[in-house]
Amino acid sequence: MKKITKIDELPKSQPSKSKLRVAAYARVSTDSDDQLVSLKAQREHYEKYIKSNPEWEFAGLYYDEGISGTKKEKRPELLRMIRDCESNRIDFIITKSISRFARNTTDCLELVRLLMDIGVYIYFEKENLNTGDMESELMLSILSGFAAEESASISQNTTWSISKKFQNGSYIIGTPPYGYANVNGEMVIVPEEAEIIKRIFAECLSGKGGSVIAKGLNKDKIPARRGNHWSSGTVIDMLRNEKYKGDVLFQKTYTDSNFNRHINNGEKDQFYCKDHHEPIISREVFSKAQKLITQRAKSMSKTANKKAYQNRYVLSGRILCGECGS
Template structure:
């Protein structure tokens, strides 16, 4: 049998694999302008990577409408790191440290995880390539600055939101079941409003949340998210003061570590009366709260209630 001969350089050329390059993009809100920005980033990176003959496009990972302060909230970023650890990515491009992470600890942790599997990151704005770094000092300093910037942005955002609370101009982006958001205002959905009234009436007259949820499911009525009703879903309706036409702002708050908590009086709350059309009277709402409190006491499961008296302000009308 005749043996085949190959040049050494031909073998080397055939074994040389293109660098699999992925990109990560993030926009901090889901507003129209930011989504346009995300689309532009997608187009830029895909084109940029494919134009390099030594690179192979390994995908674009992204998150939208999310804060960069906590990596656990960003599925796109976590999916990218998982794929890198599984050997699907060799190199990563991203716009800046602040787009990648605004928390120093998270940034360094993710960079180290990627370096451990031989995957490096190019931060374009800072012109840093983690593959050529002799130490983590510069990255630590820059990510620390990004974290400080994030805290400042968060504080400014909180201030702006509280101003909207105070003057009564805050827009509820996700109204409860029974309402839709039309032109920045909550409008009643008649069919859903009737279900809300039924829930309150039946609860006040003795039915429990479990039975109400069961009957709604048997009637084939979807919940707000289009899924089945649970007892907790029914209780969520019964506890929501928005059905009276009033709104209490700042029921939750974010601490200095960007963790969200129920507001038990740690922060001011703001009551805006007659904010929108009511579905339930104040009288029926109060009756439902009384029934819920009595049943909670009987079962011994009454939970700590948010402090709605201390620090409660009525916005200017």
Template structure:
């Protein structure tokens, strides 16, 4: 018997077209009262503007306050909006202008292309530009370049203004160090916190280390500037800050042309203003503490401004967490039977919930290394010889020829882009065709650049691997057996260690292979 199934007609509500989910993004560049008022005005404007369209649904306002527009990585509101787009929670975005959205041409184009790829478009009010209907990326590229130039100009003017105040000694410290407050543009001492600073200096002069001082401050529930926990780094920052003597050294850091901040190690001028404000520590005690810090650094092979721990122990800076990617830190563990050295993931130390990787013992790493090297001594013909043969078969001349061909293709790609840009500028080329061609050229340029980088790395890296491998084989052929861990041997052949678990680690050899080894208890 035939079976008939009745299909009900679709309801009227299901046939109604879904509203366009619209979000807005706005940003102010500083946290001043006037700018925050501007932010509130923008929020009110966009809510009314979006809700005024019956076919639009307001799904949120994303904003950043007091955040620079030159780098998208520093803007939490923007990142949250992009995440919502990836989750298909937004269909359309409105923003005031390109300069409010991004002042970096590369970031602007990258984000626009990403959103278009997700089927999400943007409307820039000031420029009256809709990425859904614009004929090409050329307009957006020009406008965002102008915004970047404006940002650079503003940055340069700001730098000139700040440096001028540095020279005159009139620069106001907007964020004074612990123990001070900014009152009417002047640094004023906070008595109760100033006493804590004096206590930190006294403890340092008594011979206590920064981490010991930090631990004792935490145990006594002494408040920090931001309400968090004291660390050795924060204590060291106080002990090395000349502002506690009443002097102020300006331009300790500087920003490069790409808006990245660096420590000023002589690249830019610095300005020292003496008797800038009331002192908490006298110069004599401050200089004595600096001498103590230098002495401690000398004893531990620590040099200020360097990667201080890398030269201190043979394993320092070379153990990497296979779980979160952080480096391991050396610590001393105490038990009823005595003490032992262990290595612990830095992330696990600070946030146990973010990384569950526990410590590994120093002596167990040593045993694992000895075991691994002895396995190579007895089995190098199976493990290392095939790799050596494979590396020797790679032809260096073929790489050189391939690199030359790539360079030629890169030049042609650049010429092609220049020609079609000139043609569209003169009106000889259709804008739609130009957009497609420009996209193809950009994709080809990216592919060529990656291929060239791969070949260059292969050309230099392969030769280095061969030399390292030959040296390793030459060593173990003559070595009968390794009895104990040797610092020089480890440093010569091992690049770093990856910790997969408390029971297994991997030795990443300089010759390019990683050898896993079980931990020996």
């Protein structure tokens, strides 16, 4: 007679005869000093916590700085952690709370399901919730829903606060444009960059277009912000930027209810603050540059005199595209 002996299945998240490879995920939503101190504390806590367990092996710490938790696509470290899980480098994840992991309910459930399918579980410390012990997703759905509502509430309060700062001109520009730096909440001129701004405006007034100005800057090996090459679009945007004459137009962009960023074409109120900071370019020079840019744009448009534009230079209009005829 046949005899069958059942051999119990090992837990999916724990390899046989080996330590559990445990990683931690941390996130702060702003890059302020207080938040970065919090991030440092989280890093130290998790590294010590994981290494103190003899049955665990430290698999790394993943953290995103100054990034909102509303969308997973905007968090590179979270996505890198998921890829490492799929590559079988991580067995278990520890994080502070559901809101630190994801404030979007859909993203939270999607990520948890993805990880559970490959045998990786998450422990949320604040909620004392281990996805490996869940009998259903109901509790996780409820808690992540609360996190999403919390995010929406915070967003509304922040938007209201920023709008008030726009109205009274007290809003601090955290990332000033090329030519300026943020010093104690004030926009201060960076002398060497200011000279480049003056050069760009001077060349514009001499009749050069954005592409010609950009080529000259690249030829002279003048570094752009973040070390990128200069482009025609970058130059035109700078020539159009009212901050160089000392003014600021607040709320050029806005975020919708789905946390997507849009250019403000009248959907939201805008506020114009005159003499907000020290200018690099005089108002007269700035005004002349706007007129030249507008005239050049009109001459290049399809509704303008195409023949006149094509005869501006010796080789203008001599080459046609075989696909579209342009």
